[in-house]
Amino acid sequence: MIQSQTLRAAAMAAVFAAFAGAVAAQPPGDPVRGKQLYYNNTCYGCHGFQGQTGARNLVGTNSPIIADPKTFLAFLRDRGSYAPMIPSTSMPTFPAIAISDRQAMDIYAYIKTFKLDSPDVKDIPLFAKIQSSAGAPYKPGK
Amino acid sequence: MSKDDADNGKLVGRRNFLRGAATGAAAGAATIAGAIPGLAEAQESGGKTIAGSGAKPGAVPAPTAAQLARETGAVEPAGPAGQTVVRPGSDLMVETLKQMGVEFVTSNNGSSFEGLQESIVNYGSPPNTMPEFVTCLHEETAVDMGSGYARATGKPLVALLHGTLGLQHASMAIYQAYYGGVPMIILAGRDKGFIQAHTADDMASMIRGFTKWDAQPKTLPEALAALQEAYRQATTAPTGPVVVILDTEIQKEAAGSLQVPAFKPAVNKGIDAATAEALAAKLLAAKNPRIAVGHLRTPEGVKQVIQLAELVGASTATQATAGPMSFPNRHPLCGPGAATDYDFILGLETKAADAAIVGPEIGTTVATRDKGGIGFGGLVPTQPGRTDRPARGKVASEVYPVDAEASLPLLIAAVQKGLTAAQKRAASTRAQAHAPANRTASQAAVTKAFAAKKTGWDNSPVSLFRIYAELWPLLENEDWCLASPTAFSGGHHAALWAHDRPYSYLGPQPAGGIGYGAGACGGAGLAARGKGRFVVNIQTDGDMNFTPGVLWTEAHHRLPVLSIMHNNRAWHQELMFLEFMAGARGRGTDRASIGSTLRDPFIDYKKMAEAYGVAGEGPIEDPTLLQAAFKRGIDAVKSGRPYMIDVVTQPR
Numbered sequence A: 001m002i003q004s005q006t007l008r009a010a011a012m013a014a015v016f017a018a019f020a021g022a023v024a025a026q027p028p029g030d031p032v033r034g035k036q037l038y039y040n041n042t043c044y045g046c047h048g049f050q051g052q053t054g055a056r057n058l059v060g061t062n063s064p065i066i067a068d069p070k071t072f073l074a075f076l077r078d079r080g081s082y083a084p085m086i087p088s089t090s091m092p093t094f095p096a097i098a099i100s101d102r103q104a105m106d107i108y109a110y111i112k113t114f115k116l117d118s119p120d121v122k123d124i125p126l127f128a129k130i131q132s133s134a135g136a137p138y139k140p141g142k
Numbered sequence B: 001m002s003k004d005d006a007d008n009g010k011l012v013g014r015r016n017f018l019r020g021a022a023t024g025a026a027a028g029a030a031t032i033a034g035a036i037p038g039l040a041e042a043q044e045s046g047g048k049t050i051a052g053s054g055a056k057p058g059a060v061p062a063p064t065a066a067q068l069a070r071e072t073g074a075v076e077p078a079g080p081a082g083q084t085v086v087r088p089g090s091d092l093m094v095e096t097l098k099q100m101g102v103e104f105v106t107s108n109n110g111s112s113f114e115g116l117q118e119s120i121v122n123y124g125s126p127p128n129t130m131p132e133f134v135t136c137l138h139e140e141t142a143v144d145m146g147s148g149y150a151r152a153t154g155k156p157l158v159a160l161l162h163g164t165l166g167l168q169h170a171s172m173a174i175y176q177a178y179y180g181g182v183p184m185i186i187l188a189g190r191d192k193g194f195i196q197a198h199t200a201d202d203m204a205s206m207i208r209g210f211t212k213w214d215a216q217p218k219t220l221p222e223a224l225a226a227l228q229e230a231y232r233q234a235t236t237a238p239t240g241p242v243v244v245i246l247d248t249e250i251q252k253e254a255a256g257s258l259q260v261p262a263f264k265p266a267v268n269k270g271i272d273a274a275t276a277e278a279l280a281a282k283l284l285a286a287k288n289p290r291i292a293v294g295h296l297r298t299p300e301g302v303k304q305v306i307q308l309a310e311l312v313g314a315s316t317a318t319q320a321t322a323g324p325m326s327f328p329n330r331h332p333l334c335g336p337g338a339a340t341d342y343d344f345i346l347g348l349e350t351k352a353a354d355a356a357i358v359g360p361e362i363g364t365t366v367a368t369r370d371k372g373g374i375g376f377g378g379l380v381p382t383q384p385g386r387t388d389r390p391a392r393g394k395v396a397s398e399v400y401p402v403d404a405e406a407s408l409p410l411l412i413a414a415v416q417k418g419l420t421a422a423q424k425r426a427a428s429t430r431a432q433a434h435a436p437a438n439r440t441a442s443q444a445a446v447t448k449a450f451a452a453k454k455t456g457w458d459n460s461p462v463s464l465f466r467i468y469a470e471l472w473p474l475l476e477n478e479d480w481c482l483a484s485p486t487a488f489s490g491g492h493h494a495a496l497w498a499h500d501r502p503y504s505y506l507g508p509q510p511a512g513g514i515g516y517g518a519g520a521c522g523g524a525g526l527a528a529r530g531k532g533r534f535v536v537n538i539q540t541d542g543d544m545n546f547t548p549g550v551l552w553t554e555a556h557h558r559l560p561v562l563s564i565m566h567n568n569r570a571w572h573q574e575l576m577f578l579e580f581m582a583g584a585r586g587r588g589t590d591r592a593s594i595g596s597t598l599r600d601p602f603i604d605y606k607k608m609a610e611a612y613g614v615a616g617e618g619p620i621e622d623p624t625l626l627q628a629a630f631k632r633g634i635d636a637v638k639s640g641r642p643y644m645i646d647v648v649t650q651p652r
Helices: A002-020 A031-040 A069-085 A101-111 A125-134 B003-007 B014-035 B039-045 B065-071 B089-100 B111-122 B139-153 B163-180 B220-235 B248-252 B273-285 B299-312 B362-369 B404-418 B421-453 B464-475 B516-528 B550-556 B572-584 B605-611 B623-638
Strands: B104-107 B132-135 B158-162 B184-190 B213-215 B241-247 B289-293 B315-317 B344-348 B355-357 B398-400 B479-482 B533-540 B561-567 B615-620 B643-648
Touching (some): A069 A101, A125 B464, B089 B111, B104 B111, B104 B139, B111 B248, B132 B550, B139 B158, B139 B184, B163 B184, B184 B220, B184 B248, B273 B344, B479 B516, B516 B533, B516 B561, B561 B605, B561 B615, B623 B643
Parallel strands (some): B289 B315, B344 B355, B479 B533, B615 B643
């Protein structure tokens, strides 16, 4: 199953990369405007306010969809056509009437500011505490 | 056309066109109604009028002057004139509830049960004890509290409702209790002589399709018998909510020398002795036996299944992280065990086994209760849901359709009888091997959870995973009960926390209905009060706003409930659904927040709590502030007071 999903994701990335080739080069976006658009379009709903939580976090996933602006734009525009190819079918399609090319680049510029900044587990003291608790002798409940 | 073009006003946008069309349609409808004589009035009134009378056919008469005077408190309640009733029928009703061990009556007061309410608060020594009258600000809360209490204890309380109105206010919560098979006794007062819209000939019919049993006794002896039968029905598998309609006259009449009949508790049917011996033989013969445990009825069942597992040295599967009354998940026998080549799996209230004892589910009552053919979804196997999938994993080929908990005493006795010295040694050896393997599995689950969910650890707003992680070290040495549904907040307790008590986690909304959580936590607070236990409530904001008045009930009755807001300022699941729908139609998501978010203004839950008399703090957006706030909250609830911490969170 995992292998199947990986294959489908790779196939999807290849399709969008090919499609992206036909998309005209985009000027760089403005992350400040992008932040507002990210909020207004409720992108945070699935991706979290910093792209690190939610149903589909954006950072740390090595997703090919956000690897470059052209692929990102191609994905927004024609994502619905490829829904059956990927495991999740929840991501909407965004035609130009919904998000313009310029707005898409602003959003892209903003999500590229996201960083995977959570500490390593060994640097989270609570992890060791909770690990220790999970291995502690059983205390019968009442 | 790009959005930029539309924004610049160069073209008439599709949305503007649709808006205009909708406005035009509404205006058109109004014009048509106005052009047809009487239609507008009929639409407004819902029916025709009787010529010349002004009254609608079949209409309920307006309250009389006497009724209105009574409603506004100008006259005393109806009762036997000119005498004091020394031993009213409602005193015997209280006696009956006391006899059955009913601890609480949750209620929003109403004139149809003034007799019974007066007895609860005044009769007995001490009065207002077993049962105690719990003041609720809404009938939905009264019943949701009953669900939380029953899930924490395995016992029913009484929800006391006023006539047709109270039943309808409570109906959503009753519906959830039915889906959850939650034992509960619903009493509804009926006053035929008062405001007619508050009464009906067959009030229970309004909720018959989603209750297990009902009665409308005509005499006081019948009423006492009905209360006893209600308790038996509620607590007999399939457990569920039951209803007794109590006429006000019966509550107020003189009982004379009538005595409360002796109470015979419910008898749940278990397996017979021969089946017990056969199953015991399979457990004892197995080299690597396993027991899969679903949700039993009471804490006593949990004790017994622990005894059975320890006797045979079986590894166990649990549903303790999904709901109450299952096997403690950090017990040394709970987990995959030292080896997974199980040669016999016994299922108790789960069919994921070779042989299973699974009692009747609440759906088996549909045929006799849903006479109108409403056909509520998902209750019977012939109604596929859109998310139904074929069963996965092992499904028992040998199923005994009787109550598992009632089967355990015979099964344990049969194991004890058949256990040889060699089998006892083998069981001990197995148990010793399982313990370290299961500890390792628990620790691996923690590692896996951190690896997958630590992203966003330092985010502001706060990540849900961090809330659960910060809480656990503060809870692990306490007696706590996680009473709120947790699916929307990620359910991170499942991997991080030990669920070693029958009430560690009380499970999801039984019918998926929002508004359940706040009330259920209040009910769990009733179960926790005075026992050195407190309730943890990861409270979604959407749910909180259905019946926030439960906060006052928690303050008034000193319920130890720690509410931590999962404040994502939205009905977030619906927001995501709307995003997808708008996106699938290519219309963008910039308006998906309409109707699905709680913005402009943001709700201040600290102030909300304070208004109801609950101390609180927040909003907290910085995760480094959580630990100290949680400590303050736990100190407060351990002193017997509810506490609210408003945490602004990531959506999920």
